[in-house]
Amino acid sequence: MKLVADLHIHSHFSRATSKDLTFEHLHKWAQIKGVQVVATGDIAHPGWLQEMHAKLEAAEDGLFRLKEELASAIREQTPAACRTPVRFLLGGEISNIYKRGGKTRKIHNIVFAPSLDAVERLQTRLERIGNIRADGRPILGLDSRDLLEIVLEVDDRCHLIPAHIWTPWFAMLGSMSGFDSVEECFADLTPHIFALETGLSSDPPMNWRVSNLDRYTLVSNSDAHSPQKLAREATLFDTELAYDALFAALRTGDPERFLGTVEFFPEEGKYHLDGHRKCGVCWEPTTTLAHNGICPQCGKVVTVGVMHRVEVLADRAPGEKPARTHPYYSLVPLPEVLSEVHGVGASSRAVDQEYYKLLHRLGSELYILRHAPLQEIAAAGGMRLAEGIGRMRAGQVDMAPGYDGEYGVVHVLGGSTPQIDLFAGLIPSPRTVAPPNRYRKSSSQRR
Numbered sequence: 001m002k003l004v005a006d007l008h009i010h011s012h013f014s015r016a017t018s019k020d021l022t023f024e025h026l027h028k029w030a031q032i033k034g035v036q037v038v039a040t041g042d043i044a045h046p047g048w049l050q051e052m053h054a055k056l057e058a059a060e061d062g063l064f065r066l067k068e069e070l071a072s073a074i075r076e077q078t079p080a081a082c083r084t085p086v087r088f089l090l091g092g093e094i095s096n097i098y099k100r101g102g103k104t105r106k107i108h109n110i111v112f113a114p115s116l117d118a119v120e121r122l123q124t125r126l127e128r129i130g131n132i133r134a135d136g137r138p139i140l141g142l143d144s145r146d147l148l149e150i151v152l153e154v155d156d157r158c159h160l161i162p163a164h165i166w167t168p169w170f171a172m173l174g175s176m177s178g179f180d181s182v183e184e185c186f187a188d189l190t191p192h193i194f195a196l197e198t199g200l201s202s203d204p205p206m207n208w209r210v211s212n213l214d215r216y217t218l219v220s221n222s223d224a225h226s227p228q229k230l231a232r233e234a235t236l237f238d239t240e241l242a243y244d245a246l247f248a249a250l251r252t253g254d255p256e257r258f259l260g261t262v263e264f265f266p267e268e269g270k271y272h273l274d275g276h277r278k279c280g281v282c283w284e285p286t287t288t289l290a291h292n293g294i295c296p297q298c299g300k301v302v303t304v305g306v307m308h309r310v311e312v313l314a315d316r317a318p319g320e321k322p323a324r325t326h327p328y329y330s331l332v333p334l335p336e337v338l339s340e341v342h343g344v345g346a347s348s349r350a351v352d353q354e355y356y357k358l359l360h361r362l363g364s365e366l367y368i369l370r371h372a373p374l375q376e377i378a379a380a381g382g383m384r385l386a387e388g389i390g391r392m393r394a395g396q397v398d399m400a401p402g403y404d405g406e407y408g409v410v411h412v413l414g415g416s417t418p419q420i421d422l423f424a425g426l427i428p429s430p431r432t433v434a435p436p437n438r439y440r441k442s443s444s445q446r447r
């Protein structure tokens with residue numbers, strides 16, 4: 001069964017997240033977005049565990065669903081064309097902050113459990129180490145390797161995936177926070193790591209350049225802090241609906257069962273290039289090196305982004321590929337496409353109305369972005385929308401890359417690219433190599 005999964009999100013117990021991150025809203029938004037398996041988020045938090053007990057019931061092995069009385073009470077809030085069963089998988093993020101080798105490491109890891117009992121045992125173990133009640137994503141003074149040991153002791157069906165591995169401040173390979181390899185981070189327990197989360201600022205081709213990541217399956221998730229951000233990145237499966245089947249697909253990377261990922265254009269991520277947001281300095285890695293990493297505005301060291309960090313660890317040239325790769329599909333969120341088509345803000349009323357109109361007519365957001373025939377999109381939302389989605393599927397976008405915490409901007413209606421022939425029936429094809437030099441704006445224009 002083909003499944004879209006989003007395995008890294010947060011609950012309302014995490015700092016700086018939406019009050020709407022409840023199981024009811026997640027159940028509804030998973031359908032709107034087109035996701036069948038969504039992580040619960042925040043499995044280290046006792047309050048969230050209470051809500052799991054109160055609102056979820058066991059479904060297939062290791063998976064859960066919203067209780068029927070709760071689901072039926074909100075059924076009408078989901079457009080009929082989007083309605084689909086939703087399963088929850090128990091998984092959440094932990095922030096590990098610790099010293100190793102004389103350096104402070106700050107690393108985020110996502111942890112998964114097959115049962116509520118396992119979650120309870122995990123919380124008991126973690127509560128001895130630090131405060132798990134203050135934040136849905138607890139900060140623990142615990143080595144990532146030792147967290148993995150606890151996870152494996154709690155239940156041998158528990159798993160750990162390092163989160164958004166390239167982000168500068170909180171990641172396994174982060175320039176300011178991490179290590180240079182998986183082995184350095186997880187030491188003797190490295191064989192238990194089988195998948196890595198690429199994060200919003202990197203895509204598979206960037207990861208392919210580092211050969212010591214070849215054996216890991218690359219996953220993508222939304223890291224959503226509100227239900228509306230669900231599935232902005234996601235992981236694609238063709239397996240039975242069961243906890244062990246999903247992880248077996250990730251462990252083996254079997255291309256029949258693990259179908260790849262849905263991605264942001266990595267330039268949209270907040271840490272793609274280098275620079276200083278406050279100083280308006282945005283640099284590609286070579287420019288940063290030419291300035292010895294020093295910001296000309298404030299004289300301090302610039303924040304080194306994901307592109308630069310990849311360049312430092314890479315042992316393959318851009319465009320080179322390992323023997324084993326999986327497909328990936330680069331998308332722009334539908335509200336952003338609509339914002340461009342209609343020339344109004346992505347969170348405006350006009351975009352919201354148009355968004356729901358399309359959901360009612362065509363189906364879920366991911367269906368519209370990935371699969372809906374362009375003729376049908378044109379009929380439901382107009383030629384400009386169809387053209388924008390056609391360009392996005394073909395990778396014909398203009399971008400201003402993100403840097404130093406500032407999200408990048410991607411335009412699908414740039415005007416300089418050739419017209420998409422709507423009636424050629426363009427269907428999305430996986431992108432297998434990164435197009436060379438995708439930046440339309442030079443770093444000097446950004447300053």
Ligand SMILES: [Zn+2]
Pocket residue numbers: 093108163164170
């Ligand atoms: Zn994180």
Ligand SMILES: [Zn+2]
Pocket residue numbers: 276278279281295296297298299300
């Ligand atoms: Zn500066």
